[in-house]
Amino acid sequence: MLMLEKRPQPSKAWTLAAPLLAVVLTMICGGLLFAALGKAPVETIRTIFFDPLFSEFAWFYRPQLLIKGAPLALIAIGLSFGFRAGIWNIGAEGQYIVGAICGAAVGLAFYPTESFLIFPLMVIAGILGGVVWAMIPGILKVKFGTNEILVSLMLVYVAEQLLASMALGTLRNPEGMGFPGSRNLAKYDSASSWISENAGMHWGVVAAFIAVIFAYVILSRHQFGFNVRLAGQSPRAARFAGVNPKLLVLVCMGISGGLAGAAGLFEVAGPAGQISIDFNVGYGFTAIIVAFLGRLHPIGILLAAGLMALTYIGGEIAQSNLGLPGAAIQLMQGMLLFFLLMVDVLTNYRLRFGKGATV
Amino acid sequence: MTQPLLALSGLTKAYPGVVANKDVSFNIMPGEVHALLGENGAGKSTLVKTIYGLVKPDSGTMMLNGAPFTPAEPRAARASGVAMVFQHFSLFDAMNVAENIALGMENPPPQREIAAQVRAVSDQYGLPLDPSRIVGELSAGERQRVEIIRCLLQDPKLLIMDEPTSVLTPQEVDILFKTLRKLSAEGTAILYISHKLEEIRALCENATVLRLGQVVGDCDPRTTSARDMAELMVGTALHVPERAARPAGDTVLSLKNLSAKAPHQFGTALRDITIDVQKGEVLGIGGVAGNGQDELVAALSGEMRTAAGMITYLGENIGHLGPNPRRKIGLLTAPEERMGHAAAPDMSLVENAVLTATTRKELSNNGFLNWRKARTFAEDVITAFDVRTPGPNNAARSLSGGNLQKFVIGREIMQDPDVLVVNQPTWGVDASAAAAIRQALLDLAAKGTAVICISQDLDELMEISDRFAALNEGRLSAPRPAQGLTVEEIGLMLGGAHDMEVAHVDA
Incomplete structure (x- = not known):
């Protein structure tokens, strides 16, 4: 019989091996899934995981990796603080939307003035928008003990309605002949987040790398990072150590909301270009997978964001070239999280083959 | 046969x-x-x-x-x-x-x-x-x-x-x-x-x-x-803690009508606890578990805040201070539950040293932790208190109960407290480790620290206390000199037989 036995210490080797094994298992099961859909499994897996990097059109896809990966990394870094402290903000999608709306609104308000001050103002507005949206579940939790998972998730749908109303009303392009959607910020020099559109470089990519470095330093060297980790592992020990749990909830919600809002602003002022009804494409939810796939570790999150970006781009190629349904790609991303959580057990437990326990 | x-x-x-x-x-x-x-x-x-x-x-x-x-x-x-x-x-x-x-x-x-x-x-x-x-x-x-x-x-x-x-x-x-x-x-x-x-x-x-x-x-x-x-x-000869005679010192910590509501449904409310704790004494607080021990420790450690005037330290009101400001002025605590309260089980001993020692041992600089200094401190505790572990980077949960307890008590003692509050310091600890912990508490008191030892083990309290008080349903009895107290007197202080009748042993 199979038995799980708790390890005296978490295994370092498995901490690193678990994500890799999860990726391999996803490839195998994904391949079986594609075979069941009547596609050639090996070719499909190759199309998704390798073509974006190594095919003859890779020059086109590689910049896309940065564009897709940056918001994922930025949001996931923010989420990782809360997740480590046991604070479950799963409404980053909503904070991303509200950040984009606030940031874009500031940019649009200045149109067509040109000034180097406009973009920094937009970034601040984007961050504040995300923070405010995240403070709603945060304050409700601290004051009334509500469940932040439910509140933050429900606020995503509120944010989507807000987005639709903005795209159709307040922020609609007055010269857009009545079509929904705002002016294109990417074409408005002072408001554009592009650094080099051909290379896929925008300020969001820069911000993502800065966030990774900051998070790494804070988590490993700073008292705040220590408090976050302590609160997640032993809440009672954290109070004994002098951590104020309510303040920690607000700060962690603020960090994740702020970074999600910033990601939204960089996206709307660059790759997306405008506030539109279908502006959000689920980065906020995918970032949850990215955060866990990256072991809630900044460097891991960076790599995981790259991997998820790869599956997005590879998935699009597979959709157009092989006619794979879009849902199959989402299924595969879900599989990745599922396998990761499964393999994760081995970090803290070891498998034993032996006779049954006598309880 | x-x-x-x-x-x-x-x-x-x-x-x-x-x-x-x-x-x-x-x-x-x-x-x-x-x-x-x-x-x-x-x-x-x-x-x-x-x-x-x-x-x-x-x-x-x-x-x-x-x-x-x-x-x-x-x-x-x-x-x-x-x-x-x-x-x-x-x-x-x-x-x-x-x-x-x-x-x-x-x-x-x-x-x-x-x-x-x-x-x-x-x-x-x-x-x-x-x-x-x-x-x-x-x-x-x-x-x-x-x-x-x-x-x-x-x-x-x-x-x-x-x-x-x-x-x-x-x-x-x-x-x-x-x-x-x-x-x-x-x-x-x-x-x-x-x-x-x-x-x-x-x-x-x-x-x-x-x-x-x-x-x-x-x-x-x-x-x-x-x-x-x-x-x-x-298996070995038992070492009995030695105590030196010491004069009564000045009052460092005073509790005055300390009352607090039960923090949760199964907690105990503290009621009108009044006592002065003097420099260099060991105050033993006995009582059956669940009579307010955890709550009293929380009120002293700063995890639970109390109304103004109830707790004073060298004349200063400290009821509103959190755990770290209290550590700063010299009031340290070691709670009963090792795993998850006094120590974080999945963290290393170095990280567990940071848990309480950052303030007094100056393990951080502008909020940035000095891991090298923390490691040295953890190693010092391990050496001084004979904690059996392969090294300071091992997770706390890999230590046996007695060894972790030695680490947790040692961590506080090595910070030179002026007042140390310990709750069940030798609970689940083997006899030789228990003797070492008691000796360390006595040594600390001999250097002038006021030690408040809360325990259910009456033998332990009689062995190390100068004064003894009993906690019963959130009330603290008036303290009495430990020397000369009989088991019957202690029993009555602990609430007697809780009105239980004596068995009729006639056949």
């Missing part, structure tokens, strides 16, 4: 990484009160669980009345006449006594019959108990009676009792012993597990001592000294 009631021979049980019982053999005669002695982790629990059918031995045999005895589950053990009273009660607070007893039966008769049986048995053995009372309103001693009566209704031949006195006051212990002696006189054998040697000397006719899973000796506790039994149990 009569046939033994229960004969154990060659019982062995191994768990991954540890042999809990190794070739354990001894006999229990009918009607005998047999003690099973040993330190924490000596294998007492595994052995009694084997007898009660909760654990299956790897090898070895048991004979009950001459017939092979291999209970597959507790139900089978009970059917053969083996009953057990666990250290932790399995009772439902919201139900009454008779309902609780019915829950443990396979085919419970109607409530009225159970109530009649409970009355009959409780009368017979001097365990007065009203079957219609709600368990939630009973004292610990009365709850234990429910468990004992539940066992007696099965008419057992062997009654196993696991550390039955840990929740009782001295007066309640006396009543329990009278009951047990009566049972024994009627022919019920009792297997009595404890590490309290004086109790065993008062009650038992025979003792088997376990050390590291093996039987290391048998003795007649009535003729063997407690010290000899302790050394048999520990």
